[in-house]
Amino acid sequence: MLDKLKISFNLNNSILQNTKMRLSCVGCGPGDPELLTIKAVDVIKNAEVVFAPTAKKDRPSIALSVVKKYLSKSAKIVSLMFPMLKDKEALKGYWKENAEQIAAAVRSGKKVVYLTVGDPSIYSTWIYIHRELTKNHRYIEIDIVPGIASMFAFAAEAKISLAEGEETLAIVPACYDMDRVRRTSNVCDTVVFLKDGRYFDNVIETLYDAGFAEDSMIAIAQDVAVQGEIMKMSTLANLQGVKGPTEKYFSIMVAKKKKRSDRK
Numbered sequence: 001m002l003d004k005l006k007i008s009f010n011l012n013n014s015i016l017q018n019t020k021m022r023l024s025c026v027g028c029g030p031g032d033p034e035l036l037t038i039k040a041v042d043v044i045k046n047a048e049v050v051f052a053p054t055a056k057k058d059r060p061s062i063a064l065s066v067v068k069k070y071l072s073k074s075a076k077i078v079s080l081m082f083p084m085l086k087d088k089e090a091l092k093g094y095w096k097e098n099a100e101q102i103a104a105a106v107r108s109g110k111k112v113v114y115l116t117v118g119d120p121s122i123y124s125t126w127i128y129i130h131r132e133l134t135k136n137h138r139y140i141e142i143d144i145v146p147g148i149a150s151m152f153a154f155a156a157e158a159k160i161s162l163a164e165g166e167e168t169l170a171i172v173p174a175c176y177d178m179d180r181v182r183r184t185s186n187v188c189d190t191v192v193f194l195k196d197g198r199y200f201d202n203v204i205e206t207l208y209d210a211g212f213a214e215d216s217m218i219a220i221a222q223d224v225a226v227q228g229e230i231m232k233m234s235t236l237a238n239l240q241g242v243k244g245p246t247e248k249y250f251s252i253m254v255a256k257k258k259k260r261s262d263r264k
């Protein structure tokens with residue numbers, strides 16, 4: 001019995017070794033199909049199965065809309081749902097199930113690509129998929145193609161520096177703990193706020209408490225590098241009390257500190 005198991009294990013192992021078990025994750029940049037790397041376009045053009053994350057069942061994948069024009073007509077597109085929930089326990093089932101679907105496609109020997117908005121290393125659904133695959137499907141070789149992160153596309157459009165000389169830069173999600181926002185902002189020169197423009201008015205109130213002077217520069221954008229983009233350059237004083245400086249999840253705010261002398 002043990003021998004039979006060993007033979008079957010060796011057979012499965014050699015089948016796995018003889019088939020190319022590769023998966024590419026491609027960072028699709030902020031939204032403009034021209035802001036993709038040459039490598040990303042190359043991988044996308046050759047993809048046979050494409051996995052595209054989406055927050056709701058019938059909502060189109062943003063990453064997919066960016067790369068659509070590069071895809072081959074025969075490529076199979078599979079939407080994977082990642083609901084926008086803060087409860088990690090509730091999300092774990094989606095991560096596992098989505099990773100299993102991807103692993104099955106990889107085992108079929110096809111060229112499989114996972115798409116993600118911006119760069120895969122920052123607040124991306126890819127991070128959870130990667131973790132599941134390295135835990136449960138170690139035979140899959142993974143390539144990650146970096147993408148232009150939304151904050152860099154924003155800085156380029158707004159023509160601002162994010163950090164210079166000895167300045168420090170923080171990246172903070174706006175939709176969680178405001179006390180953390182205050183503490184991080186207090187010790188950094190520039191803070192980039194991602195994840196959810198609908199929280200930016202709370203953040204603006206908090207920046208004052210974090211020692212930002214009234215004339216600190218605040219740059220806000222919604223839908224960077226896509227149609228309908230909105231961009232505002234302002235100061236903390238001008239935004240005090242303003243409700244909804246942006247109304248969309250896909251928004252970025254950069255706050256550059258001028259120090260208040262009377263607060264820490």
Ligand SMILES: C[S@@+](CC[C@H](N)C(=O)[O-])C[C@H]1O[C@@H](n2cnc3c(N)ncnc32)[C@H](O)[C@@H]1O
Pocket residue numbers: 030031116117118119120121122123124125148149150151193194195196197221222223224225226249250251252
């Ligand atoms: C799940 S995170 C993905 C970040 C992405 N991996 C990146 O590199 O930018 C989603 C957040 O990124 C920001 N974001 C991504 N693309 C954007 C865009 N085109 N315009 C404005 N904000 C964007 C928003 O703050 C949004 O809430």
